[in-house]
Amino acid sequence: MREFIVEADGGSRGNPGPAGYGAVVRDAVTGETLRETAEYIGVATNNVAEYRGLLAGLRAAHELDPDATVHVRMDSKLVVEQMSGRWKIKHPDMKPLATQASRVFPPGRVTYEWIPRAQNKHADRLANEAMDAGAKGERWSEAASTAELHAAPRAAATPEPPGDAAAGAARVRDALAAGQAAAGPAGPGPDAAPASAREATSPSGGDAARTPATRVGADAEAQVEVDAETGEHVTAVRPAEAAADARAAQAVAEGGITRTDADIRAAAAGTPVVKAEADVRPAAKAGTSAENADTRAAKVDADARAAKAVADTWAAKAVTAPGWAPADMGAPATFVLLRHGETPLTPQKRFSGSGGTDPSLSDAGREQAERAAAMLARRGTIQAVVSSPLARTRETAGIVAARLGLDVAIDDGLRETDFGAWEGLTFAEVRERHPDDLNAWLASPDAEPTGGGESFAATATRLAATRDKLVAAHAGRTILLVTHVTPIKTLVRLALGAPPESLFRMELSAASLSVVAYYADGNASVRLLNDTSHLR
Numbered sequence: 267m268r269e270f271i272v273e274a275d276g277g278s279r280g281n282p283g284p285a286g287y288g289a290v291v292r293d294a295v296t297g298e299t300l301r302e303t304a305e306y307i308g309v310a311t312n313n314v315a316e317y318r319g320l321l322a323g324l325r326a327a328h329e330l331d332p333d334a335t336v337h338v339r340m341d342s343k344l345v346v347e348q349m350s351g352r353w354k355i356k357h358p359d360m361k362p363l364a365t366q367a368s369r370v371f372p373p374g375r376v377t378y379e380w381i382p383r384a385q386n387k388h389a390d391r392l393a394n395e396a397m398d399a400g401a402k403g404e405r406w407s408e409a410a411s412t413a414e415l416h417a418a419p420r421a422a423a424t425p426e427p428p429g430d431a432a433a434g435a436a437r438v439r440d441a442l443a444a445g446q447a448a449a450g451p452a453g454p455g456p457d458a459a460p461a462s463a464r465e466a467t468s469p470s471g472g473d474a475a476r477t478p479a480t481r482v483g484a485d486a487e488a489q490v491e492v493d494a495e496t497g498e499h500v501t502a503v504r505p506a507e508a509a510a511d512a513r514a515a516q517a518v519a520e521g522g523i524t525r526t527d528a529d530i531r532a533a534a535a536g537t538p539v540v541k542a543e544a545d546v547r548p549a550a551k552a553g554t555s556a557e558n559a560d561t562r563a564a565k566v567d568a569d570a571r572a573a574k575a576v577a578d579t580w581a582a583k584a585v586t587a588p589g590w591a592p593a594d595m596g597a598p599a600t601f602v603l604l605r606h607g608e609t610p611l612t613p614q615k616r617f618s619g620s621g622g623t624d625p626s627l628s629d630a631g632r633e634q635a636e637r638a639a640a641m642l643a644r645r646g647t648i649q650a651v652v653s654s655p656l657a658r659t660r661e662t663a664g665i666v667a668a669r670l671g672l673d674v675a676i677d678d679g680l681r682e683t684d685f686g687a688w689e690g691l692t693f694a695e696v697r698e699r700h701p702d703d704l705n706a707w708l709a710s711p712d713a714e715p716t717g718g719g720e721s722f723a724a725t726a727t728r729l730a731a732t733r734d735k736l737v738a739a740h741a742g743r744t745i746l747l748v749t750h751v752t753p754i755k756t757l758v759r760l761a762l763g764a765p766p767e768s769l770f771r772m773e774l775s776a777a778s779l780s781v782v783a784y785y786a787d788g789n790a791s792v793r794l795l796n797d798t799s800h801l802r
Contacts, residue, residue, distance in 0.1 A: 271337050274340055277394065284308070287392075288390065289319045290392065313342070339381045340381065388417035391417060605751060607633075607776055609658050612631070617693075635662040639665050642746065649743045649745060758772065780797070
């Protein structure tokens, strides 16, 4: 049975006043964020907004898995005590909301815990984003949300392979948030009254006013592309930040002075730098040749031009790149790519495509499939299983699907490349028997293996069509594709926009897991590659 953690919050700017709520659903085992939800609800009290947040969080968890158990964490003592049955509910607006919340899951499947407001920053941010959007006459957008980025860092969970499209985002954003916390906030926003300013509550259930606090300004945020499985991330600076980098590089050249990192950051922000005389060190010591000084000046000038080029590039991307679009594109279609377990040919490193003997799994391969199945069952997020038609993949898929309680669909587009006359041979044997054909194959994706096999170009065309079909059929879902080395490498290559020769520069072990997520705007994100942690 899956276990979720729901964190919820709500706030009102006036009590009653313009109000909104936020809720986040996490995996109880990994701590990964599975779902975020927030909404501006018009004029309401703090406590009503909190109940609305609770209800939304429970419903989001129910949509993920109606059979799950849920642990609710909130910093509203009132809601926690009332939903736990220890305090009476007297407010007429809260009674129906409490009743609805109690009916989302069967009795006994939901528990409640009060937490300090500092531990509920993610939901608090979501509530504030909803209120900010409502003040502009807009709806809150999950795609544009930075709530998790600014939430308090959490203890890192043990990395596991993916399940859903949001898996691993918590770890990445927590790391980024820790970095931003060290740098300090950029300044207050216009509406500086977060939902996390808690009310003083009592068993009577009365609404109390909240204490305003400062909100981090939007211009302190970074655009983030994340690898949601490994925790690796790429932070893309906004155009304004890139321009600041250009100014910083130029500042280094001013006066021929060697500056510290702090000086450069200050110069980038337009802040005057005041230094003690002893700290000002000439770039060129007395006696240093003019030639060396000219070289350093030229390097600084080149750095400034490079930084400006970065600024121009990101300014263009901010306008044209669909990946940065603010529109809410919804959950992506997520492909969890499982290579089949070992066959007798695998340890011998023999070509084994779709035109050979079609071997079954070895005993080692079946054990690998069982381990992959156990891990995926713990994750509990696979919604469908699709397999290549070859025996080794069908056997692997059958083992996993039986553990997950799912059926296996077969798609011929996921089959391995046909290696023609090379089937069953080692690389050395092919080089000895067909050296010219092998060299041509290594040099061009259009070259076919000896005897009329399938070229990598033809394989890529087939896989692209299969990908598009499956993305359309499984939009917003997480599906397991059990396939082979070349199809998995090709899907990763296409997602990255990498050249064909990248196929020879990826390692893909038997029974390894990789993940690619596909978004509605046509972009893709590689979340994981060749993970074998479940086999160790």
